Amino acid sequence: DAKTTQPPSMDCAEGRAANLPCNHSTISGNEYVYWYRQIHSQGPQYIIHGLKNNETNEMASLIITEDRKSSTLILPHATLRDTAVYYCIVGIVPNAGNMLTFGGGTRLMVKP
């Protein structure tokens, strides 16, 4: 699996958009970009994933650059409950296993 690089921490004001970057310069053509988050003392929670097109769901938007070497997760109106560690992961989706390697992530602090 390709490795990802994320800033260790970020702050965001409540109500503003949170933009979390991720570099994955060695991503291969069949690898997806996944985003998960982990709120303190809970298990990770899936947010969104994409291959090459931008994606949006009720939680967030995922913007993937044309060369696929980086992506940005956007939380359009961050709330205090969005304070969490956000993990960017790249991986293929094989028929069995679906192993995803979680790195260090970005600790997002949403402040009032």
Added chain:
Amino acid sequence: DVKVTQSSRYLVKRTGEKVFLECVQDMDHENMFWYRQDPGLGLRLIYFSYDVKMKEKGDIPEGYSVSREKKERFSLILESASTNQTSMYLCASNIGGNGEQYFGPGTRLTVT
């Protein structure tokens, strides 16, 4: 909603004890996973299973074994617990061919 439950949130065991961690999912998922999470090391895959009675080693299987006798249940076994197995243990499941994993709340195991 998919629900992944783990038998205990907190567990304290003595060195040398045999420890069973149970995980149950209610969505008929083919794949189930066991991770451990340690500060600064992120999530590391211990074992996964893609079918009943099937198992594959992850990145750090040493000192652990698993059992999957029923599709909905995946057990992690520490044959002889050691202090370096003190950690947060997370179970996850997903549908085959899908990278979106659903996590349980985690079990914080302390081995003294």
